[in-house]
Amino acid sequence: MARGDHQNDDDDFMDPPQRNRATRRRKEGDEKKKRIHNRASQERLTVLIDKFTDDQKGAAAEMGMQVLMDVRCTNLVNPVCDWLGEIYEPPSREFVIPGRGRLPLNEESMFCNLGVPRGHIKVPYEVNNEIEEELFAHLFPGLESMPNTSILADSLQAMTTHGDVFKMKLLMYLISVVFAPTTSLRPSNKCFPILANLKNVKNMNWCKFIADFLHDAFKNKMYQKGCRLHLMLMYVDGLDLSTVDFTGVGGPPPTHKFAVSAWTISVVNAVLAADRATDGTYGKLQLMAKHAIDYSVFGGPQKFGKWMDVHSAPSCPSEARAPVEHLIGQFASGMTGLLGKLVEGSQEPGDTQDDVDGDAGLNKDDDDDTDNVHQDIDDDEHAEVRTGENKGKDATVAHPPEKVKEHTAVRGEGVLPSRRGRAPEDVGQGSHGKWSKTDPVARGNGEPTAGG
Structure with missing residues (x-):
């Protein structure tokens, strides 16, 4: 079609040729x-x-x-x-x-x-x-x-x-x-x-x-x-x-x-091969978290649709209902995530008095001395680590700070956050987050003892 002075892009769309529903062939005269x-x-x-x-x-x-x-x-x-x-x-x-x-x-x-x-x-x-x-x-x-x-x-x-x-x-x-x-x-x-x-x-x-x-x-x-x-x-x-x-x-x-x-x-x-459904449509893969909406609080997207049907006026047009559905979906998705975090948090072990006392005893010097220490924590996070005076007893023996730092350098790893979710970037910055008591540095003045 040659372009004229009065061209309109809507003219670019022609009706598709009609086919016989039984034979699936084009009707006579539509070949061109x-x-x-x-x-x-x-x-x-x-x-x-x-x-x-x-x-x-x-x-x-x-x-x-x-x-x-x-x-x-x-x-x-x-x-x-x-x-x-x-x-x-x-x-x-x-x-x-x-x-x-x-x-x-x-x-x-x-x-x-x-x-x-x-x-x-x-x-x-x-x-x-x-x-x-x-x-x-x-x-x-x-x-x-x-x-x-x-x-x-x-x-x-x-x-x-x-x-x-x-x-x-x-x-x-x-x-x-x-x-x-x-x-x-x-x-x-x-x-x-x-x-x-x-x-x-x-x-x-x-x-x-x-x-x-x-x-x-x-x-x-x-x-x-x-x-x-x-x-x-x-x-x-x-x-x-x-x-x-x-x-x-x-x-x-x-x-x-x-x-x-x-x-x-x-x-x-x-990606599309993994995402394609058996009926030829797509949507098998999950969307990235920023685009996904979790309808599980309603029992799934189908039940969410039924819930909207019950609570919407019969005369409500789809144009008016669409933004409301999206808003409720986002709210339900956010609430599902918050409730999940609440359950996870309620299952964490509580602090013992030793943890509280130990945290109160930490000072800024302790923070500075442990900047580059890598901690391998056992399943028992309350095991106490002692130095020189406990040799010969049933206690875990700490390595001297020099050897601990050497071990860290070999593995090329930074300080691990505590099991309470302390962010790595907070470690050694003088913040008030909690520390594990498995600190191999002597607590007295931040210096290793003679036995260390």
Whole structure:
């Protein structure tokens, strides 16, 4: 479809061909109709970037797109993107993973995945005929209509310069295949106002633009429209990967600031294989703790839904109910965690009087002397350690401080926190946390005795 002056992206979506329900064959006359298909080409994008010169990558960085120049994933897994579109809740702008939790569609999530600019200027993605006429001949001399996206990619690949024309074509390509792809074979003419303001591209809020574009598409059930790279990375990067077998794919993704520069398609496939259910959907793996919601206080997510049905008015629309469900789910999840900690804390052994007296006798010198001591504590945490005067008795004999420090240096370990949960960074800082009585340093004046 050639781009005209009155182009609207909604026209990019054609009804899928009708099929006979019994034979599953297309009805007569529909053979030439195209199926709905997202035109994002992740493989072509990575091939292009791989062939860019350093100067061309530098030009991308000048527009704030340097993170995308490190993209590692060469393909998209469309089934998981389709599934995410189906479980999206427009009122809360969240992907609701059944029985697992929720993943938000917002600027923060977009920035963490793609690393695109998050500035203060709205992305001017709109039709402007005057700007289009001015820039079109400059970008595509000799053409009368918008070229196919594949031709735009060929033009980019053939370029050896890195000036404004390169920047405009690169930006148009990124919008067409990454940020806001549609089902059209051609880039949208709504890109031109953005290209006309090239110097401010890095100050535009691309995170909001991409998130809003996806939201509007999914709200209108146009699941093939929008940034599929974000969808895929958002999901796999939000999963708990502790049970995934990464044998043969080089291990899990490295620690990263932006998901786009860490995930390869082989690692994505390994994670999704472990997450896929027998019915073809996803959601077997747990979400990371920050995204998970624990419904166990209600007996599980299904019973939580029934509980909401009982306590909601029949006339309450789903749009009004969604944020309330999310709020109650978060509250219930937090309460479950707090109650668990309460039970765990109630089962810890209480302090003895010896512990209290021993703690009161510690002074700052004792703290300083034990900065580098490594303690191997037995199951009996109340065993007393004595020095010189107890030799020959049934008591545990402490090593001299010099030998203890030598032992610590060999093992390369720091001071262990006490069994009461003392944080390691507090040790030796003069704080008032409790110490184990298995201190091998003599208590008198902090110096070893003659017998030590």
